[in-house]
């Protein structure tokens with residue numbers, strides 16, 4: 001059943017292939033063109049190139065290719081399964097889980113609505129895409145609530161260490177069916193990467209998104225960096241679309257890992273407990289630390 005779910009996801013992503021510049025972005029571009037009369041144009045050519053050629057293709061590439069790679073991974077290597085009837089470790093507090101839950105809900109809305117805006121004309125544009133734009137903004141408020149607590153609660157465990165290089169060198173052991181202990185602390189290098197992209201990148205997304213949403217913002221930044229309004233808006237779109245691309249790719253990865261690649265992993269962020277075998281294999285140095293502290 002899950003095989004077909006993946007296949008459907010990959011195929012439905014391919015349906016986006018005929019899209020052109022999105023309605024919502026088009027609206028922003030039109031506004032920019034009217035500002036153009038006021039002068040400054042030097043980001044113009046780069047902007048038009050990125051917006052019309054690069055970003056749409058890059059997003060299309062990510063939403064088709066990433067699920068496809070995971071589908072192939074699932075078919076060939078398959079999920080990692082750990083005993084679920086043994087000892088468990090309490091690893092995520094209630095606070096961790098609530099904050100994570102708020103972020104998860106926000107992204108479940110932000111990502112699809114963002115993609116619908118990017119490929120607005122494929123969805124017939126108009127009211128539907130406009131409604132998605134509003135929903136995208138509302139869900140961003142939810143994300144704003146969660147991003148700072150999330151950053152602070154996990155910051156210490158997310159600092160990169162020497163063993164993260166070893167983790168990257170074996171790609172976390174995900175290319176093998178073997179259950180060999182993997183070098184990782186409470187979070188592995190892949191999870192750390194996701195953390196930094198979703199928090200620092202997330203703040204950038206909030207700032208650039210808010211600037212694009214409220215276009216009349218008379219930001220102090222404008223004068224501070226000597227930017228004109230159109231330059232600021234263009235920079236924001238470029239940054240929003242670039243960071244957004246990384247966030248979409250890593251969000252798909254995070255969901256694949258949590259729901260499909262490691263059977264039952266999702267339970268840990270619901271009830272706070274991780275299976276002993278999963279900790280011992282996937283977070284081997286954290287396991288040693290837990291065992292040592294127990295003694």
Ligand code: HEM
Nearest residue numbers: 100103104107187191194195198255258265266267268269
């Ligand atoms: C439907 C969406 C999501 C699901 C199913 C999900 C699932 C999970 C699970 C199971 C874990 C624990 C992983 C482990 O340690 O074994 C986790 C951790 C985490 N989640 Fe999520 N999550 C989702 C959305 C999000 C979003 C939107 C964010 C951030 C904006 C996020 C950020 C994190 C971070 C930073 C961690 C700790 C590091 C990691 O495990 O990757 N998650 N998530």
